[in-house]
Amino acid sequence: MAAKSFDMIVIGAGPGGYVAAIRGAQLGLSVAVVEREHLGGICLNWGCIPTKALLRSAEVFHLMHRAKEFGLKAEGLGYDLDAVVARSRAVAKQLSGGIGHLLKKNKVTVLMGEATLPRPGVVAVKTGAGTEEITAKNIILATGARARVLPGLEADGDLVWTYKHALTPKRMPKKLLVIGSGAIGIEFASFFNTLGADTTVVEVMDRVLPVEDAEISAFAKKQFVKQGMKILEKTTVVKLDRSPGKVVAHLQDAKGTTTADFDTVISAVGIVGNVEGLGLEALGVKIDRTHVVVDEFCRTGVPGLYAIGDIAGAPWLAHKASHEGVMVAELIAGKHAHPIKPGTIAGCTYCTPQVASVGLTEEKAKAAGYTVKVGRFPFIGNGKAIALGEPEGMVKTVFDAKTGELLGAHMVGAEVTELIQGYVIGRTLETTEEDLMHTVFPHPTLSEMMHESVLDAYGRALHM
Known part of the structure; x- marks a missing residue:
């Protein structure tokens, strides 16, 4: 049986991939999307959206405590962590289901499975039922990224968490260490701190939120400290000693190494691109520090192969991925596409x-x-x-x-x-x-x- 042929195949259905697929279909292309886990990718299922739902609960809880300021009465305040998490998961599920509907409405073929690129223009999709090959002149890599793991700081889901564990916590941390003060780290620090965790944030750079303007970082830090957070800058977590219910963190700064005890650690030290296992090297795709090297139009240098979103490098933002997806779909459809200017892409962090x-x-x-x-x-x-x-x-x-x-x-x-x-x-x-x-x-x-x-x-x- 001949392999099914499409005008465009998208690997990954996150905010870059599914948007590219929809735009391609709108322009009259026949489009297939291959996704190994969730429609909507990390952003909808384990990132941007569910974290905002959690943070909204924390914000409302914070406001409840300020009721008196507004001439209101609120007594017996508390929260149900399981219910807070359940709401967050329900929000993610609703949106993920919506992506399926949008792809169906736009007549995009969805294949749930693991993709590899055995030859130019060919995508092999491995599912529970076996492997099938599909072909296209144009293939878009939108495989995203995952949490960076530093040696010795590996997550175990019990004492040391990644963002995934932090989104579905089995318990409320009492004494929390957050490693990394970028958007992910500081948002989780904000959430758990507001709900009452004794929170310490460690940042290797000279200030929290290191990509932001120095004045803004300093202002934000002052507010975090006022809320009870401890902020340790120019500090590295050298080692974590784990024992039942306790982690001893070895913290190194210019003065030397000290230790501190915590019951929970969240590691948020950046991300790495999902470039392995696709067969990219054999096709001649250039990879630099886990990211695919592309030009301003997201072209990889291999004819007909594009890379968008987190796999194509910074800024690692969903809205950047979506716009790159639209641009590449328009390019493939023969339209006049404009490259995305990094200087016009906003960054947003939803801490308090x-x-x-x-x-x-x-x-x-x-x-x-x-x-x-x-x-x-x-x-x-x-x-x-x-x-x-x-x-x-x-x-x-x-x-x-x-x-x-x-x-x-x-x-x-x-x-x-x-x-x-x-x-x-x-x-x-x-x-x-x-x-x-x-x-x-x-x-x-x-x-x-x-x-x-x-x-x-x-x-x-x-x-x-």
């Missing part, structure tokens, strides 16, 4: 307070040779923030002093993950400070701080 940014930090803008104008506006100067009871935060904007180009925007505070999009659109449309100054922002909103931050960069802030 939230952190969001796009473009260059002040430090990076200066290092790139720009003369900058920097504006800042605090939440305490905004009517809506005060009315919400959220006066802790800041919006910071970085402009090119010569041209007025918005180089970067950085925020910390309530709902900034929703606000950042205004600046993202500004960057995409190549907005100058003048355009932003002439924009009428609605009142009373948190977004007015974005306007004020721009005005402040040019010495024109009105409410500060």
